[in-house]
Structures are given as C-alpha cells and as structure tokens.
Amino acid sequence: AQRVTQPEKLLSVFKGAPVELKCNYSYSGSPELFWYVQYSRQRLQLLLRHISRESIKGFTADLNKGETSFHLKKPFAQEEDSAMYYCALSSGANSKLTFGKGITLSVRP
Amino acid sequence: EAGVAQSPRYKIIEKRQSVAFWCNPISGHATLYWYQQILGQGPKLLIQFQNNGVVDDSQLPKDRFSAERLKGVDSTLKIQPAKLEDSAVYLCASSPLGPGNTIYFGEGSWLTVV
Numbered sequence: 560a561q562r563v564t565q566p567e568k569l570l571s572v573f574k575g576a577p578v579e580l581k582c583n584y585s586y587s588g589s590p591e592l593f594w595y596v597q598y599s600r601q602r603l604q605l606l607l608r609h610i611s612r613e614s615i616k617g618f619t620a621d622l623n624k625g626e627t628s629f630h631l632k633k634p635f636a637q638e639e640d641s642a643m644y645y646c647a648l649s650s651g652a653n654s655k656l657t658f659g660k661g662i663t664l665s666v667r668p
Numbered sequence: 669e670a671g672v673a674q675s676p677r678y679k680i681i682e683k684r685q686s687v688a689f690w691c692n693p694i695s696g697h698a699t700l701y702w703y704q705q706i707l708g709q710g711p712k713l714l715i716q717f718q719n720n721g722v723v724d725d726s727q728l729p730k731d732r733f734s735a736e737r738l739k740g741v742d743s744t745l746k747i748q749p750a751k752l753e754d755s756a757v758y759l760c761a762s763s764p765l766g767p768g769n770t771i772y773f774g775e776g777s778w779l780t781v782v
Contacts, residue, residue: 563710565710602671602672602773602774602775602776603711603759603773604772604773605770605771608770645710645711647710654699654763654766654769654771655713655716655724656701656711656713656771657713658710658711658712659710660708660709660710661709661710
C-alpha cells in the first residue's frame with residue numbers, strides 16, 4: 560500500500576526566512592511525487608513534480624529514495640506563499656494520486 | 669482554457685437524505701476523478717473513470733455512494749442516504765489520458781450533513 564506522511568500541520572515563518580515542508584512516502588515501486596498547493600479561496604493546483612526537476616515560484620523539491628522523502632524547500636519565503644500544501648504520490652499507469660494530510664504555511668510580514 | 673466545473677458549490681442536507689454533485693471536466697480529458705476531502709485531511713480518491721469506464725472504485729462506499737460518467741464527458745456523484753460523516757468537500761478532477769499527466773481540480777462541492 561502507498562502512503563504519504565506530512566508530519567507537521569502548520570509552519571509559521573517570517574518573510575525572508577527559509578522554508579522546508581516535510582514529506583515522506585512509502586511505496587514499493589517507483590513513485591512519482593508531486594506538491595500541490597491551495598491558496599485561500601482557490602482550487603487545488605499543481606506546484607511541482609519531481610520528474611521535472613524545476614523550480615516553481617522559488618520552490619524546489621528533491622526526491623530522496625534512500626530516505627523516501629520529497630521535502631519542499633524555499634530559501635526566502637514571501638507572504639504570497641501562505642497557503643495549504645499537499646504532498647502527493649502517483650503510482651502505476653492509472654495515475655491515481657494519494658495525498659498527505661497537508662500543511663498550512665503561514666508567512667508573516 | 670476553461671477549468672473543471674462543479675455544481676452545486678454548497679449543499680446542506682439532513683442525514684438520510686440524498687444529494688447529487690455534477691462535474692464537467694476540461695474538454696478532451698479522458699480521465700475523471702472524484703475525491704473526498706474531510707476537514708483536516710488530504711483528498712481521498714473515491715472513483716476514477718477513463719472515458720466512461722471505471723478504473724478504480726476501491727474506496728467508494730458502494731452501499732451509499734454511486735457515480736456515473738455517461739458518454740465519457742460529464743459525471744455525477746450521488747450519495748443516498750447521507751450520513752453525518754459524509755460532510756466533506758467533494759472534488760472533481762480531470763487529466764489527459766496516460767500516466768504522468770497533470771491532474772486539474774475543480775473548486776469542489778461543499779457538503780454539510782446535519
């Protein structure tokens with residue numbers, strides 16, 4: 560069975576501080592990992608995926624198969640980064656997404 | 669590009685009543701998903717369609733939940749009879765055919781069962 564764990568519910572930082580949102584997964588095969596974001600009063604949307612190996616809005620995430628982790632990082636947080644962040648895992652040809660419980664990021668001025 | 673459309677946005681019903689949610693996916697997207705998101709939790713897949721066929725409904729409570737996707741486009745999700753624990757946001761999502769494609773979500777239908 561596949562599982563995604565986001566150990567923290569809330570992270571509150573000041574503007575300009577570094578951010579790391581933790582995500583661990585369990586899956587026996589080769590997973591595809593994603594971070595989804597939901598800004599206030601907006602729909603859930605894709606932030607980034609590990610196979611793209613790109614930086615979106617200053618965020619990066621590296622898949623660490625040894626530690627089964629996919630932590631989301633940003634060196635300098637901005638107020639507009641305040642949102643709910645979900646880590647998700649996709650497996651198999653059906654592209655079914657399994658989500659973690661999510662973490663609220665609050666960036667204070 | 670129009671996004672995934674859902675209706676109604678909000679619904680309040682009494683327990684044991686029935687409710688139906690409608691979803692119109694992005695044009696051309698063969699795969700359609702219904703997720704349930706209970707407060708404080710991440711979305712949980714209820715059912716996945718590919719065109720008008722069911723790919724995965726392993727987590728759908730089939731004694732009270734049903735879903736259909738006639739003609740492989742729009743979809744409806746029905747709950748009958750509703751229970752208090754069904755209070756949640758029901759998210760519809762769609763994606764193009766094939767693994768690894770981005771899944772696009774609708775705004776969700778908020779259900780409160782009292």
